[in-house]
Amino acid sequence: MKHATLVLAFFVLFVLVAIAQKRTIVNPTYEVKNSGIDNVAKIELTDTATLLSMHITFVPHWWVTYDSADVIRDCATGSEYKVKELRGGVFNKYIWMPDSGDSTIVLVFPPLPASVKKIDYNKQIFGISLDRTATGTRKPAVVSPSINKWIQEQLSKAPKATLENYELPTFFNDKQSRLIGCIKGYDPRLGFSTGIIYVANELTREDYPVVIKIEPDGRFEAEIPMNMPKYTHAIFNERYGIPFYIEPGQTLCMILDWDEFLTANRKANIRYPFKNIEYRGALASLNKELLTYPTSQFSYEVFDKKRKTMAPLDFKADQLKGYDNNMTQYSEYVKQHSLSQKAKTLLCNRIMLENANILFNYAMDRNYYAKQDSTNKMLKIPVPVSYYDFLKQLPLNDPSLLVCNEFSEFINRFEYNELFMKTQAQFYASQNAPQLKPEKNFLEYLDEEKIQITPEGRKFLSIVVKEHPTDDERKQLEQMREVSKNINEKYKELLFKYSQKYVLPLAQSNNIKREIEIWKLKDCTLNNEMGLEPNMIYEIAKVRSLNFSFKNAASKENASALWNFLKQGIKTPYLTTTGQELLSKAFPEKQVASKPLPQSAYADVFRKIIDPFKGKVLFIDFWATTCGPCVGGIKEMKATRAKYVNNPDFDFIFITDQKSSPEKDYNNFVKEQEMKNTYRLSTDDFNMLRQLFKFNGIPRYVVIDQKGDVLNDKFEMWNFETELGKILPAYNK
Incomplete structure (x- = not known):
């Protein structure tokens, strides 16, 4: 009996010691994290180690890695404890996710002092509580009263009236807009304090990256230069695009939830469609209409396979079948939901533009892939002119096309489509392309500048400058390679100055003449091959070409000659004004030597x-x-x-x-x-x-x-x- 009592006492003591030496926290709470993939399911604290059981949720058959430099950090002191062991994987090696997309590993760290109350895991999960009583589900983040008040104040200053329609007299408008809002659950420890909006002027090819400044409490704002309504995206944390529609002069508010960003992080295999967005302001209802429309994910892998295995007209027929299905879905949705006319217009336009972009992309890259795979017979089948008749179904005079995010790709594919590019290539290959003949050749320039030159050099240059050297003279040039090398080295700077004085101005003037001729041929291609009348999209293509053309025009006279020709075919007043502004910007009346940095x-x-x-x-x-x-x-x-x-x-x-x-x-x-x-x-x-x-x-x-x-x-x-x-x-x- 005495022996049994001693055994029992020893067992109780052993259990008490074990309890004292090991503490377990299941589903510990945390303050904020920037990974939706890693979740601390359990923490075990002993005298010899700290064990973090990580529950991983990610895309099936994708991989994750853990680094031998991973640390946990005492939130109070900043002391770091480096990982010692990884159970369930190997450091810096892929850990592949199973079919379920769920897995578990254990990270072993050194023991923590008893004084540690909270830890950070790397720069991913912050404020993990070591209090066993603080476990449970986190409360959803909310908009604070102070932020709500700020939002209301900002929206009260904004116009209440929005565009009634997308007709031309009111469509183009050079007014700055504002995007404001907040990210519920945001914390500066997430590692970013800005977002960005890629604002593009589709009429001029100019880009205006706009920074969204995020305050420590999660509120954000940005001022956006605009000239037309746009449906675009705000990018946060360099990865996540949040859609929004805004009009010139308007203020739009977006309330975002950081937990949805974590969901997007877990679903990295798709372009995650954010849905938990609250819009406020005069454009809130239209934004909600656009957001809630069901869209399908585009599969590049499927497209790429079809591009390489289907003949052009077969691909087109297959794509148009999918387009018809999308339009049927759109029609059914419109019947079942009460949508504004602007929402109907934009949703329909997005379907049309996406279809056109896919058809353009199929034709655009065929030559490239044919060179990569010379045995693929499908890639050698030429794209017939009739392939492009899908353009006849698009409202090419409707400004509302420009609102959609898909328009940026569409206008690029339109202006560089195969038919236009063939027209340009044929022109340069033809005898119609005028030949350059400077007023003076290089030898005459050297004499003009009274530059001494050796007899061998003079003989060499006298042959080089000839338009039609004889066979004997060509043989002489081959034998004078050393002379050629010496001239290139000795007269390098003079060659450049000669080019600047006699060759470049002539080339630039000639370039303008060529451009005018090419545009004339494109006019014919548009009408005769594509079966299209002159339209606003074609006018935009002309205006978009101006910045590059003016840069290479050398003089305002040359640039004006091109612009005077092009604007004859431009009927949209705003586009004419834009072209004139580009000319004035390229050749200002008064040259400004430099400009000071703004105060910002x-x-x-x-x-x-x-x-x-x-x-x-x-x-x-x-x-x-x-x-x-x-x-x-x-x-x-x-x-x-x-x-x-x-x-x-x-x-x-x-x-x-x-x-x-x-x-x-x-x-x-x-x-x-x-x-x-x-x-x-x-x-x-x-x-x-x-x-x-x-x-x-x-x-x-x-x-x-x-x-x-x-x-x-x-x-x-x-x-x-x-x-x-x-x-x-x-x-x-």
Whole structure:
């Protein structure tokens, strides 16, 4: 009996010690997280380890990884504890998700001091409670009274009247709009404090990235330059697009829920359709109508297979069958739901434009894929002209087409469609393309400039400048390769100056004449092959060509000749006004040497970078390690940077962002290229600079003068040596 009592006492003591040494928290609460994939299902705290059981929910047959550098962090002290073991997987190796899309692993960390009350897991899950009594379901986030009051104040200042329809007299309107709202459940620890709206002027090809500034309490706002109504997206956390419709001069409010962002994170295999959005303001009901319409997911894999296995007319018939089904679904939906006329118009337009884009994309890439797969007979079947008769079904004079997000792709495919491109190619291949003949050849230019040249050099050039050299002269040129090399090296700068004086102006004037002839041929193609009358979409294509054409026109006289021809076929007043403004912008009456940076938070980010270099001209390079052209440009300029290193007059500055330039790749490349003055900004700060200089794509080059003003915000770095002499005459060779 005594022995049994001792055994029982020992067992009780053992259990009490075990309980004291092990504490388990099931479904611990947390404050905020930016991963919808990882969920801490259980935490076990012992004297020897801290175990986090992670329940993973993700796309079936996709993978996740865990890093040997993962940590948990004491929220109070910031002390970090690095992971020691991964159970259920291998560090830095793929863990494939099963059919269910659910899996569990255990991360083993060092033991935590008893004083730790809350921990963070990496920079993914914040404020995980170690209190066993604090488990349970999190309460849904709500809009705070202060934010509600702010929203009401902002909306009270906005116009109450919206567009009645999309007819031309009121459709185009140059007024700024505002997007406001809040993200319920937002926390600055999520790692982003900006969103972005890709605002594009479809009439001019100009991009206006607009930053959405997010305050610590989750409220956000953005001011959007507009010239027409748009149905577009606001991008948050670099990944998630939230749809919204807005009109010039209006203010729209969106209330978003961070939990839905986490759902989108889990469903990364699709373009997640956000539905839990509350709109407020005069355009709220129309936004809700557009949001709730059921849409299907486009499958690129299915499209790609059809493109490579179906003949053009078979693909078209198949696509039009799907289009008819979508239109039938739309008609049934309209019968069952009370929709505004504007909603009906936009929903119908989106279906039509998506269908047209798919048909265009099939035809557009066939030559590329045919070269990749020369044995594929389907890809060798030419696309007949009749393939494009789907364009006849589109309302090409209806401005409402421009509202839809799909229009951006449509207008690009329309202006570069196969029939137009063939017309252009045939023109250049024909004898109608005028040949260049400068007023003076290079040899005559050297004599004009009284440049001494060797007899061998003179003989070589006298043959080179001939339009029709004899066979014997061609043989002589082959034997004079060393002379050719010496001339190219010795007279490099003179060749450039000759080109600038005699060749380039002639080429640019000739380019305008060619463009006019090509547009005449396109007019015929539009009417005779495509069976279309002149229309507003075709007018837009003409206006969209102007920026590039004016840039290469050299003189206002040349540019005006082109514009005077094109505007004869433009009947939409706003487009005529836009074209005239582009001409005035390209050739201003008064040249402005530089312009000061605006007084804004965006400019302040930039000033912090450039202020230490005051007194120097700065060549700013916006780049990324993940951008091929950026990397190539920096490599090409390495010798030039070395040539001018430590010079007192100008300097190079390189700006990238953390997401586009991973730290390891960034450090290695900077070292390899011997780059100085490099800045790797947060995505938020980089977004601000994108808005400041209005760029989406990189590389982008900007020149800042000695006072810190903007000298050129679209600098051509490839022509650095020549442009340097124009900016700093002392370097003019």
